[in-house]
Amino acid sequence: MSRLTQVFADLQSDKRRALIPYVVAGDPSPEGTVSLLHSLVDAGADILELGVPFSDPMSEGPVIQKGHERALGNGMSLQRVLGMVAEFRKDNDRTPIVMMGYANPIERFGYEAFAAASAEAGVDGLITVDLPPEEVDAIDGALKAVGLDNIFLISPTTPEPRVQKIVERARGFIYYVAVKGVTGSAQLDTDEVARSVSLIREKTALPIAVGFGIKDATSASAVAASADAVVVGSALIAEMEQKAHSAEDLEEIQIHGAAVQLLQSIRAGVDSSPS
Amino acid sequence: MTSEVTPELFASVPDQDGRFGRFGGxxxxxxxxxxxxxxxxxxxxxxxxxxxxxxxxxxLAHYVGRPSPLYEASRLSDAIGGARILLKREDLNHTGAHxxxxxxxxxxxxxxxxxxxxxxxxxxxxxxxxxxxxxxxxxxxxxxxxxxxxxxxxxxxxxxxxxxxxxxxxxxxxxxxxxxxxxxxxxxxxxxxxxxxxxxxxxxxxxxxxxxxRDFQSVIGREARAQSLAQYGKLPDALVACVGGGSNAIGLFHPFLQDESVAMYGVEAGGKGLETGEHAAPLSVGSPGVLHGNRTYLMQDDDGQILETHSVSAGLDYPGVGPEHAWLKDIGRVQYVAANDDEALAAFHRLTRVEGIMPALETAHAMAHAEKLAASMTPDQHIVVNLSGRGDKDILTVAALDGIEV
Structure with missing residues (x-):
């Protein structure tokens, strides 16, 4: 059983919802990323979503864009992201890691080489924002061959027949994009999310994660009422950014602490959600 | 590319998935x-x-002012002494460009x-x-x-x-x-x-x-083709256009793709020189990748990060290029070359002084290559250059480059 399947099975038997934090690999620093990931797990993360820095992150709002820019400024590359996953796996063989990024760095790496290196490093799934089902064939075959899950996005604009087409080839879980917009957008409509999630649920037994626009315990709790998993990204990065600017000479662990604290409160929100 | 280059091939792209061979999408x-x-x-x-x-x-007729003229740059052609240079005057359109x-x-x-x-x-x-x-x-x-x-x-x-x-x-x-x-x-x-x-x-x-x-811009090539036949009784021997994203070039080239006798040159921004890395010439020295919704030639590093570009002209300062150009390069129908900042600037001044036509700095890249090409051809041959835009917007840039305070 894959790590992702195991985690969702365990959560289901405990009647709990998954919490998935997103951070950008190499932000705020490459040296700190692995320890940040461990801290996020300690704070209640069930699955980790690791952003692969890209020069042109077209679906990201300003907060995550800056994270990508900082990470690239710190000399990050796809190869180094894979190294971080391998490093994390030395101490944690249980928490699934899903990488989220854009097609070009992977294409440059080579789809088969990338799939092999990801499996070797201990990656469990991949979300590639700009590889919709129409463009995914080449990489999907490579991922399948090494047992990695390709995770598809469904958005509020996805028409129903297309939802069917997407869930038929989806593995791992479904990622429902809760807002029309970029990451970190403000206008989350939880009633709409609930309607869409139940519509997707009619078509698939896969777990459904919801992300984009969830920023605190309240919004996480509202989304967790319908979703199997809640993704939070921009809010964590914004929190670390704010902390970093709040004082001179902070230890990186203090900056991480800001994200950890927010994640803990979101964990409580998710767990308090009526199921 | 394995597919044979036939006239039908050009009408077959893009396919229903938006592909030009391996590009597009x-x-x-x-x-x-x-x-x-x-x-x-x-x-x-x-x-x-x-x-x-x-x-x-x-x-296009009553608001833009089409058709735009096909004008023979006689003084410039005489000065070069090779092929006659004909300018497709997109600079005369309403708003001053194609x-x-x-x-x-x-x-x-x-x-x-x-x-x-x-x-x-x-x-x-x-x-x-x-x-x-x-x-x-x-x-x-x-x-x-x-x-x-x-x-x-x-x-x-x-x-x-x-x-x-x-x-x-x-x-x-x-x-x-x-x-x-x-x-x-x-x-x-x-x-x-x-x-x-x-x-x-x-x-x-x-x-x-x-x-x-492409379809909307192809009016340029359709007119140029008809004007060439009407004014000179023959097709041009070569077409030249600058290529940033490539819309003026595809607009000129597309209606001629099936005319085997017509050679085509797309001119990228060579910036400070291709060897310096400071340029915007993905077709000349880039590699295939995915950016802005399509697969095409890009300027990128070994990690697939998009590189910053340099060109004296803002309109060519782009690390990618239209996927149809990427395909036309691969099948060998169009040749892609580069003109650097200095060459473009010299061509800007020459056209302004010799013909009284001030081209956009983007367009000046096409002129720079057309001059070289003309010199290697004979006076009975014709080159059509897409004079894609007028240069008024660039005069402060030109002044600054020439060290003049306006």
Whole structure:
């Protein structure tokens, strides 16, 4: 059983919802990323979503864009992201890691080489924002061959027949994009999310994660009422950014602490959600 | 490429998935897929719709001022002493460049779709001005995304857009130029997809944009072909156009692709020289990758990160290129070359002084190559250069490069 399947099975038997934090690999620093990931797990993360820095992150709002820019400024590359996953796996063989990024760095790496290196490093799934089902064939075959899950996005604009087409080839879980917009957008409509999630649920037994626009315990709790998993990204990065600017000479662990604290409160929100 | 180059081949692209051979496609976030499908369906219906085509043609005739002349640059040709250089005068269009051919077409599509808001990205500002112009004419709300660096370089066009009622949004992410403006326009489109039409200014982006921008710009080549036959009784021997994203070039080239005797040259921005790395010439020295919704040649590093580009002309300062150009390069139908900043600047001055025509700095790249090419040909041969835009917008840049304070 894959790590992702195991985690969702365990959560289901405990009647709990998954919490998935997103951070950008190499932000705020490459040296700190692995320890940040461990801290996020300690704070209640069930699955980790690791952003692969890209020069042109077209679906990201300003907060995550800056994270990508900082990470690239710190000399990050796809190869180094894979190294971080391998490093994390030395101490944690249980928490699934899903990488989220854009097609070009992977294409440059080579789809088969990338799939092999990801499996070797201990990656469990991949979300590639700009590889919709129409463009995914080449990489999907490579991922399948090494047992990695390709995770598809469904958005509020996805028409129903297309939802069917997407869930038929989806593995791992479904990622429902809760807002029309970029990451970190403000206008989350939880009633709409609930309607869409139940519509997707009619078509698939896969777990459904919801992300984009969830920023605190309240919004996480509202989304967790319908979703199997809640993704939070921009809010964590914004929190670390704010902390970093709040004082001179902070230890990186203090900056991480800001994200950890927010994640803990979101964990409580998710767990308090009526199921 | 394995497919044989036949006349039919050129009419077969893009295929139904928006592919030009291995290039093109729809590499965008899921949120945009249904908007692209809607646009594709609408365009498939309107493309051969007589009423739509009549409206487009009438706008081109009475609002843009088409057809644009095919003018023989006699003094310049005499001075070079080789092939005769003919200029397709897109600089004489309303708003001063070829860009308006496309914005007229896309604004009509927006109107048919009932969209009240249009957005556009711009580098040199010509596409932004052309978009703001058609938006003013149709009473549409218009936002133009422009890199902070380009806003500085193209102050006159920024003010023109504001006069036309558009909001110019300064883009401060990444390299603060055209590619970042396009990222930001995509982000806006994802957010406002229900009421917004994205007017892409070049033959790049996700399918169906490279196809429909090509179709709207192909009026350039259709006219040039007919004018050449009418004025000289023969087809030209060569075509030359500058290539940033590549819309003016594809517009000139496309109607000639099946004419085997016509050689074609796309001229990229060589910047400070291809060997310096400071240029914007993905077809000359780049490699295939995925950016802004399509697979094409890109300037990128070994990790697949997009590189910053350099060109004296903001309109060519782009790390990618339209996927049809990538395909035309691979099958060998078009030759892609580069002209560097200095060569373009010299060509700018020469055309201004010898013919009284001040070209845009983008266009000056095409002129620089056309001069070299003409010198290697004979006086009975003809070269058609797409004089894609006028240079008024660039005079402050030129003055600064020449060390003159205006």
């Amino acid at each position: 729809k590499f965008v976030a899921e949120t945009l897929m249904s908007a692209l499908a809607d646009l594709e369906q609408l365009y498939a219906r309107l493309k051969d719709d007589a009423a739509f085509q009549r409206e487009f043609d009438e706008d 860009k308006v051919n496309n914005t007229i077409g896309q604004a009509l599509l927006a109107k048919y779709m009932g969209k009240k808001r249009v957005i556009a990205e711009t580098g040199a500002g010509q596409h932004g001005v052309a978009s703001a112009t058609v938006a003013a004419r149709l009473g549409l709300d218009c936002h133009v995304f422009m890199g902070e660096e380009d806003i500085r370089r193209q102050a006159l066009n920024v003010y023109r857009m504001k006069l036309l009622g558009a909001q110019v949004v300064s883009v401060t992410s990444g390299s603060r130029t055209l590619k970042d403006a396009m990222n930001e326009a995509m982000r806006d489109w994802v957010t406002n997809v229900d009421d917004t039409f994205y007017i892409i200014g070049t033959v790049a982006g996700p399918h169906p944009y490279p196809m429909l921008v």
